[in-house]
Amino acid sequence: DAGVIQSPRHEVTEMGQEVTLRCKPISGHNSLFWYRQTMMRGLELLIYFNNNVPIDDSGMPEDRFSAKMPNASFSTLKIQPSEPRDSAVYFCASSFRRLAGAGFRFGPGTRLTVL
Amino acid sequence: AQTVTQSQPEMSVQEAETVTLSCTYDTSESNYYLFWYKQPPSRQMILVIRQEAYKQQNATENRFSVNFQKAAKSFSLKISDSQLGDTAMYFCAFLQGGSEKLVFGKGTKLTVNP
Numbered sequence: 001d002a003g004v005i006q007s008p009r010h011e012v013t014e015m016g017q018e019v020t021l022r023c024k025p026i027s028g029h030n031s032l033f034w035y036r037q038t039m040m041r042g043l044e045l046l047i048y049f050n051n052n053v054p055i056d057d058s059g060m061p062e063d064r065f066s067a068k069m070p071n072a073s074f075s076t077l078k079i080q081p082s083e084p085r086d087s088a089v090y091f092c093a094s095s096f097r098r099l100a101g102a103g104f105r106f107g108p109g110t111r112l113t114v115l
Numbered sequence: 116a117q118t119v120t121q122s123q124p125e126m127s128v129q130e131a132e133t134v135t136l137s138c139t140y141d142t143s144e145s146n147y148y149l150f151w152y153k154q155p156p157s158r159q160m161i162l163v164i165r166q167e168a169y170k171q172q173n174a175t176e177n178r179f180s181v182n183f184q185k186a187a188k189s190f191s192l193k194i195s196d197s198q199l200g201d202t203a204m205y206f207c208a209f210l211q212g213g214s215e216k217l218v219f220g221k222g223t224k225l226t227v228n229p
Contacts, residue, residue, distance in 0.1 A: 031215055043206065043219040056216065089158060100215050101148040101167060106160035 001026050004107035006092050012113045018080040021110045024073055025094030033104065034067055034077050035091040043091075049075065050097055082114045117142045119209050121220035128197045129228050135182075136192045136223045138207030145169075146212030149183070149190045154222070155203040163205070166190065168212075197227045 005024040013019055025032045033048040047057040052069045060067070064083070069075040079086055089111050093104040118141045128134035140149070151163040166174045166183050173181050178198075182191045194201055207220040 033215075033217075042221045045216055045218075048215060050215070091160065093160075095215070097215065100210060101165070101212070103148075103150055103162040103165050104217060105162075106152075109158050109160075111158075 004092055004094050004105050006090075006107035006110050008110060009108060010111050010113075012115065013082055014115050015083055016081045017114075018078065019082045019086075019112060019114075021077040021090050021092075021112070023075045023077070023092030023107060025075070025092070026105055027073070029094035029096050029105070030072070031095045031097045031100065032069060032075050033093040033095075034075070035093065035106075037089040037091060037109070038087075046077070079112075082112075084114045087112055087114050117144075117147075117209050117211060117218050119207050119218055119220035121205075121207055121223050123223045124221070125224045125226070127226040127228055128194075130197055130199060132197055133193060133195045134197055134225065136194075136205050136207075136225065138190045138192070138220060140188050140190065140207070140209045142188070142209065142211065144211050148210040148212070149181075150208040150210070150217075151179070151181070151190075151192045152206045152208060152219075153201075153203045154206065155200075160206075164192070194225075199227050199229060201225065202227045 007022045034046040046059045049069045067077045089109045091109045092107040095104045147168045149166045153161045164176045178195045204222045206222045209218045
């Protein structure tokens with residue numbers, strides 16, 4: 001398979017701008033996760049979806065963050081407006097829900113820098 | 116809430132030698148899964164090995180093996196015959212059975228020296 005696909009790989013933007021990160025999960029997987037990685041906080045789960053429905057968004061830091069999954073093959077994570085403290089690597093991961101114990105597959109990540 | 120602790124922020128090993136990375140976790144559940152993920156400088160998260168809590172036999176994947184001590188809530192990773200390509204961050208992770216919230220430790224940075 002092509003694996004989990006994320007775009008862009010790198011994003012540099014200025015404070016106040018809108019940022020949209022994109023993810024295409026592995027075909028057939030019905031769970032999708034957004035994680036954020038920083039030096040200070042490590043890997044944090046932001047939100048996850050089952051069958052395109054958001055299940056738990058308790059990790060979303062603020063109302064500036066939003067995520068959507070309009071269909072089984074596409075999800076977005078949007079930050080509006082962006083702030084320098086949002087600088088991090090954002091990972092998308094997917095799995096087949098009933099086989100979650102088999103482990104999640106991660107995308108290559110998007111490195112976001114907000115100036 | 117479950118927590119995962121990796122007490123070794125950094126480790127180093129000589130090529131061809133064996134190294135063990137430590138991980139402890141805290142849970143009151145009996146059904147769960149444990150994982151080790153590798154993150155090389157490319158930052159790709161790669162699943163190295165997994166263990167199901169109800170299985171007493173330690174998982175092995177080629178040069179990678181685990182020492183799973185359920186009573187002690189310990190899950191260490193042993194890398195045998197270390198190779199330069201093993202240089203990476205290694206994350207221990209916990210998944211409660213029936214849940215989909217994968218909880219990660221802070222990671223151990225492993226350097227394999229030639």
